[in-house]
Amino acid sequence: MNSIHLSLGTAILMAISIASASAKDKQSETFLKKAIEGNFAEVSMGDLAQQNGQSDAVKSYGRMLSTDHAAANQKALDAAKGLGMNPPTGPNAKQKADYDKISKLSGAGFDKMFATHMVADHQKDIAEYKKASKSKDAAGEYASGQLDTLQKHLDAAKSLKAGN
Secondary structure, three states, X not given: OHHHHHHHHHHHHHHHHXXXXXXXXXXXXXXXXXXXXXXXXXXXXXXXXXXXXXXXXXXXXXXXXXXXXXXXXXHHHHHHHHOOOOOOOOOOHHHHHHHHXXXXXXXXXXXXXXXXXXXXXXXXXXXXXXXXXXXXXXXXXXXXXXXHHHHHHHHHHHXXXXXX
């Protein structure tokens, strides 16, 4: 009788463990989907800054953004492949709408709106990446590896916003 209770208890623990692992996989997939969409959006925004920016600082920031997020996206796509997921192929609808809104601007108005958007965007990203970095899988590894770059982008965006 005890062995039946023991094996039933073991089966329940295994089921809970599997459900927990499945939930973690889902969280990792959700994070990577958002990260890949975000990287596509940042590359586009970086290209836009190089075209529509007035100041050399905004244009330079745009180059850094495009380069760094293109490299980050390759790593995110590799992590997604490692989890067996089908990654997105571009930014999400909100990111496209943000791009369209900002792309209508030029000169000093563009620079101001762009810097404001980059500060808010990178603050949000850092919070999401910190949370994801706690996962002990490919998504967590990817997130951990990007935090320094995202912080560098945030600091530079704050400097742009302040007019430095």
